Amino acid sequence: MNSMFEILMELPLFRGTTRERMAETVGMAKFHFLKYLPGETIVEAGAPCTHIKFIISGSVRSKIVNPDSRFKVSQTLVAPDVISADYLFGRATNYPCTVTAIEPTGILQIAKNDYIKILKSDEVFMFNYLNLLSMNAQKSVSGVLALTTGSIEERIAFWIIALTQPSGRDIALECRQRDLYSFFGVQRGSFISTLDSMKARGLLTYGPSKIDIVSRRSLIDLLESKLNDSAVHDDE
Secondary structure, rough: OOOHHHHHHHOOOOOOOHHHHHHHHHHHHEEEEEEEEOOEEEEEEEEEOOEEEEEEOEEEEEEEEOOOOOEEEEEEEEEEEOOOOOOHOOOOOOOOHHHHHHHEEEEEEHHHHHHHHHHHHOOHHHHHHHHHHHHHHHHHHHHHHHHHHHHHHHHHHHHHHOOOOOOOEEEEEOOOOOHHHHHHOHHHHHHHHHHHHHHHHHEEEEEEOOOEEOOOHHHHHHHHHHHHHHHHHHHO
């Protein structure tokens, strides 16, 4: 069985450190270890993000819902992972999602002020967090292009990527198809044709009110390839 230090060193924002450094970090900040039973709520959408929350055991289901509840994107996060870490700082510091435990789940919670001390104490921790922020910021570039000039599949890809974490599994978009036609501003035939094409390529499966994502990484590849193609054409 892994020791607690080994578990902490596997967390995405603590990777790359030593056991000795991790022991020093635990000593300088308050680490709160919480337990949740299946179905218990860990985070409520809209609640202020005052702590960084790591999943150290078990798994959770995270769901983002639009204001009228017609559109929902959910994903599974498993240990070791972190929940919406990019909402700890900035202007929008409220959780965008509701997170519930799928099974008995352990959460490590660190207050914002203590986490700032940790970031200042070691460049490895700082760079881990900066890399996470950079990944989330950079994905918006191809997404904005997809929303303005991209194909339907590019727009679907961006929605999924923008609303889920890189480590997200079992990603699902729940929405009636007729509402999706309206959101994307397309005809039913074009939308279904796009879904059929993406299904044939192993990107997703779908039903009348749900789209299940087979591979989030493939959606990223799709957007990146379209962006690269566009850049090539611009240079010609």
